Amino acid sequence: MAATMNMGVPYTLGRARSSLIHFGLGKVAAALTGLVLLLVLVRALAPRDYGAYVALLAFLEIFYLLTGWGLSTIAQRYVAEYRVKASPGRFRTFILRLLALRLALALGFVALIAGVALAGLEQGWIAREGPVAALGGPLLGGTVALLVAGVMVRFLDELFAALLMQGATQGLLFLRNAVRLAALVALMGGGPVALHALVLLEALVQLGSVVLGAGLLAGHLHSNAVSGGDPHYANPRLASVSLRFFLVQALGQLYGADILKLLTTRLLGVTQTAVFGFAQAFADIIRSYLPAYLLTGWIRPLLVARYVERRDTAELAWLAGLALKLNLFVLAPVAVFFALDGRAFAALLSGGRYGDAGAMLFWLVLLVAVQSVHLVLGLVAVTLERAGANIVATLLAGLALPFALVLAPRFGLPGVAWSLIGGELLWCATVALSLARHGLLPLQVLVGGWLRLLVATGAAYLLTTALLPGPAVGGWALLGHGLLAGASFLTLAAGLKPFTGRERDVLGKVLPLRWWFW
Known part of the structure; x- marks a missing residue:
């Protein structure tokens, strides 16, 4: 007792x-x-x-x-x-x-x-x-x-x-x-x-x-x-499950950003590695510090404890889906802003040294969005102790490495970013389909919210582009463009309602918000 x-x-x-x-x-x-x-x-x-x-x-x-x-x-x-x-x-x-x-x-x-x-x-x-x-x-x-x-x-x-x-x-x-x-x-x-x-x-x-x-x-x-x-x-499964997921992590280095940084050093030189590193560092700040992404790390022990106690996969999938929507919701206006003014923003931050990182900022924010899907799917797979799908997915995602070897010399740093995004998409698709096939992830529930977020993001970009006279010049102009991009997305998303009623109720109680309009 x-x-x-x-x-x-x-x-x-x-x-x-x-x-x-x-x-x-x-x-x-x-x-x-x-x-x-x-x-x-x-x-x-x-x-x-x-x-x-x-x-x-x-x-x-x-x-x-x-x-x-x-x-x-x-x-x-x-x-x-x-x-x-x-x-x-x-x-x-x-x-x-x-x-x-x-x-x-x-x-x-x-x-x-x-x-x-x-x-x-x-x-x-x-x-x-x-x-x-x-x-x-x-x-x-x-x-x-x-x-x-x-x-x-x-x-x-x-x-x-x-x-x-x-x-x-x-x-x-x-x-x-x-x-x-x-x-x-x-x-x-x-x-x-x-x-x-x-x-x-x-x-x-x-x-x-x-x-x-x-x-x-x-x-x-x-x-x-x-x-x-x-x-x-x-737990008799601890060693076997952990070693299988370690194999996934080890294989994952074949298409990860870190190995491609070392590859960039070899193929493009340390100066281009510096540009990549600057853009990646800023993307990491976005990924690590935005509140929605933080919920994923905060919620992991709660998911494990709740699943161990109740063995309820439906609740696990619902909580994971909520964390994922929040990640994408916060990243969307950032992607719109970098698509508009990434180069000017990178030049301002680096004192003019790494303006070329502007294009990479946009692609790396898209990468962060896909990585957030990876993170949530991986969280579900680890909680359910299902390493098999992860191993297959990681082997397929490893195709990003040969693609990088081909694309980097021809297209430079954007080619490296495209390889990273492609590898992550392969991983996510494989694991999501595996979990859905076993009834562990209701894809139809998640996809509806994703589509609404995608429509709001695209519409916000078109609206902001139509309203602005041209690229930003100077810090105050960048701030104004960023605020406009964020306001456009939030307004459009409020009309499309990507979050369900239950999700809005939970967010209103947990986050320091009394009203959640989206």
């Missing part, structure tokens, strides 16, 4: 609302500091050095995914389940083992990479000159520290999300951005910032975040223990 009563206690509506408030407020602060940091960074580094820095961060993301061996899936899917069903002692042991294993994997693989880099320098495989080569030579120590610390920061973030510790996630993110920004401004006082100084700064910031994050996690586990639960709880 105690175990039954314990189910769902850590994931009550009150805790969920508190977590939502924390990450809403925290993300606003982190978004502002992150945007300012990006603007300072693109001015502080030479394009070649910034391109090398972008390549390093892309490698870090690939390194994190390829060395996880299913631990990310465990954090996303099984931490919430163990929190609901296991005793406090069992749950703490479970979390500590996950952390220890993640650190051991990071150290082992980084030692392997360092050995290969040193051998490459000695044997001549790695050139001793150039910004990218420096990461495997003079900057090897900083690169190694950054890889290990970066892995642990990302894994702690996944654990925090599963535990509804959004205040900790956003607080640490804000602190990292603030420290980076202050240090970068100080370094700029002595002239142009060198790549090695930035790498060492990033490594120190990540190491400090790991220490603080570990302390916050320990305090949370100590003060938020819930009575009851099974002291010997174990």
